[in-house]
Amino acid sequence: MTISTPHNGGGIRAGKVRTLVATLAIDAGRAVSLADLADELWGANPPDNVLNALQAHAARARKVINECACPDRAGGILRSVLGGYLLEIDPQCVDGNRFLRLASQGASLLPSDPARAVELLEAGLRLWRGPALIDAGEGRRCRGAVALFEERRLTVLEDLVSAMLLLGGEGQAIAMLQQLVARYPLRERFCELLMVALYRVGRQGDALESYRLARKRLDDELGVQPGALLRRRHAEILAQDPVLKVPSALWREPYSAADSSLLTA
Known part of the structure; x- marks a missing residue:
């Protein structure tokens, strides 16, 4: 998620130029006023x-x-309109959109197909080469894109672990x-996923300890109690509820496909 020139491995060094390219890349294929x-x-x-x-x-x-990315294209790809x-x-x-x-x-x-899901999610994570839009400035558009990318990366990690568990890869x-x-x-x-995974391999005590530590961290740092879903998982583990062994225990609740909107939508 860096701003670089594709064929020489180097970056665009000037700060304002990097910001300009990043802003245009976020809206690739569309004019930016x-x-x-300027804003x-x-x-x-x-x-x-x-x-x-x-x-x-x-x-x-x-x-x-033009020199590094498209030397053979007449007029280049950065156009004044x-x-x-x-x-x-x-x-x-744009790698952000591919991600x-x-x-x-x-x-x-x-x-339906956790093995294929793993392939796709890992392919997306491999596009990351560092923090999203690093050194692209503090403008509203770039900061908004950074927030989106970072949140989606964490969601991808959650989905990847869920797919691993569906495939029986509890240890990993x-x-x-x-x-x-x-x-x-x-x-x-x-x-929550760690608690479910630990319970599934017979480590109920470790699962409960994970909940205790999470509750303490939330209280110490934010002054809040765990959310409803985490509390429910705790109660299910205490009760050895069979629901913890079924695939639906691994969905985000309510389960929905990830937001498919691209930055350019």
Whole structure:
């Protein structure tokens, strides 16, 4: 999820140029107005001559893109249009959009074909080469895209672990979930899945201990109690409820396919 030039492995170094390219890539195939670009690059403190500044940054971006990404394409892919600029590429050439599509496809196959879901979800995660839109600036569009990507990445990890459990890979899933719980201790879904996985391999005591630690963390850091679903899982484990062994225990509740909307929708 970095901003780089595809064929030389290097990045676009100038900060404003990176922000310009990132903003256009988020809306790949669609024009972004000069006003929106100015707001993304400078916010409430634009330069005296915004149009000239945008033209200068666009010229620098166009030079790098044309030299490194599409040297044989006449006119390049960064185009000036009436009232704005356009990155003239298929939205699926943007790795962020490919990630969202793979995430959606993997989630939709989770109930019926978990093996294929694993393939798709892992393919999506392999597109990550670092934090989303790193050094792309603090503008509204880029920050919104970062929030979307980061949340969807966590959801993909949840779906991936669920698929592993459906395929009988409890050992691998437990190891992965233990790392995720340590890294994201306030994300209840990871703890819930870990509790279910531990219970399924006969580690009821460890499952209950996971709940106790989650409850303590939530109380210490946020002053809240676990959510309704986590409390219900705790009660089911205490009661050794058979529902914990059925596939539906692994769905997000209510289960729904991941949001299939792309950034360019």
